[in-house]
Amino acid sequence: MPAPPLLARSIDHGRRRVDRLAELAIAASALVTVTGIVLIFVFVFREALPVLFDRETRLEANLGMFFSPGSWQPVSDHPKYSFIPLLIGSLKATLIAVITAVPVAVLAALYTAEFAPRAIRELLKPVVEMLAGIPSVVLGFFALIVLATALQAITGSPTRLNAFNAGLALGFSIIPVVYSVSEDALRAVPSSYREASLALGASAWQTAVRVTLPAAWAGIFAAVMLGVGRAVGETMIVLMASGNAAITSWSAFDSIRTMSATIAAELAEVVVGSAHYSTLFFIGSLLFAITFVLNVAAGLMVERMRRRLAGA
């Protein structure tokens, strides 16, 4: 077999070098994602380390103080660093968001997947995408200026900015994710399930509520977990609409200060490397850990449901 002409060989050589370079760039880009998440963890946690290991910092702020009852007064002559009011704040806001948003989102997903005429289904999708597209600072603005006034007129609560106001607006922000993941789950249920149910004489609602909904249960649970993760980490809405007072109270109509809002409100003012600075990064590490666990769990549930339905 004759050798290929010289020119062709050098072209081929060049092509192969470009190919190898491209392959490197592609692999590097893929690794950026993995590196990114590792770096986020490492660098947020790294700034939090002094509250665990630095002797001098620990005199002012340490784990024992964080998790024992007390108050959050980091900027005073005798700073107090109890997370309890912040944890209660985050918990209250998240609970109110979940209670007000999840039923609405799941029922609407059930409507779209089971009952809605095609025209309404087509209309709803862009509406939910619009809601998802509203920046959280705009929802925060709405809750601060409009919603808070309306709610105060209805409830007569003495504090205008409170957990209920913030939680409700927080609920608006998680409706899209709960809705779309639930709807995906309901639609992933094979139509043979519905057909079998209808063929056995079940009515439309019986099929929807007793067959489709239970079959999609894992996916809907995952949707709720993703919603909770969003609500816990969401910052601008609670920063603007919650009143930002770190009070240990279980009332929905007292002001709250959440973990996320505390970071946002205080970090810009602190001295880099101080105990307060490390404490805020520690709160950030907690938020990262909570949302990470929720996301991983939700991912596993969706995966499991998909495999089970595919096997059926």
Added chain:
Amino acid sequence: MSASVFPSVAPGPSVRELANPSRRAAQAGWNVLWTGVTGLATLWIVLIVAIILGTIVIGGWRTVTPTFLLGNPENGMTEGGIFPAIFGTVLLVFLMIIAVLPVGVLAAVYLHEYARANSPVTRAVRFAVNNLAGVPSIVFGLFGLGFFIQFVGRGIDGALGQGVLFGQPAIVWAALTLALLNLPVVIVSTEEALRAVPRAAREGALALGATRWQTVWHVVLPQALPGVLTGAILSVSRGAGEVAPILFTGAAYYLPYLPTSLTDQFMELGYHVYVLATQSPNVEQTLPLLYGTVLVLLLLTFALNFTAIVVRARLRRRMGLRD
């Protein structure tokens, strides 16, 4: 032959229902009830969106004039326009997209074109993409401060040895933080587009002697362009609205000049909304400006989202997939 030989078998009432007509009525009642309850939930969502948008449009449309869009804030930000915030936002997302687009597209190419479907590396990358999307935006802000400013920036300053230049909040750090935040958006929509490119296109190119990269660059990526654009637009829209990640990485309360270098701070629309809403010395007086700024921010993000939806709908129709 007449049809009557084969009588139609339209689904009739079940034996049980025939035995008990009131049961049939009850079933119909339940159907109406469930359709009603789920329909009301849906209506509630539509109402929420309508009320939010309606309030903002009504409160803001009078403020949004050319002088507002092109003017500077005046009198302690209680008067004037928002041009520096618009300029800062555009520059910020421009820098962000330069950083995120190549990396996101190539990572998607890796996942869909190069990697073996279930290798440990692929699984790790997918895991990272999924979880990156769930990290709270405020944690991205902490990361930007801890990594880009304290570690990279200070590192560069130390190497240059001429005072603090990079080790402080700057537009480049804010843009890079947002780029990492938006990486999953670009990867997911690029991958979706790659999936729509028929196998035959790749096989044809390879059969003609193209290398793997030539196939990707000259055949696959051009066909996937709408999906790549969708991802880019969506990430710009999200980048323009996120405030928490830029709080400590470069956004400024007020600047008398426009950012001209990568190490400058900048004003931004979302942050400006936050500032006007919470730090204004006179809320009543600032309210029209606030509504106007919110309206501009919303119009910007919606225009971008709308474009992305249209592009994606066309892409999906070409794939023959349902929406």
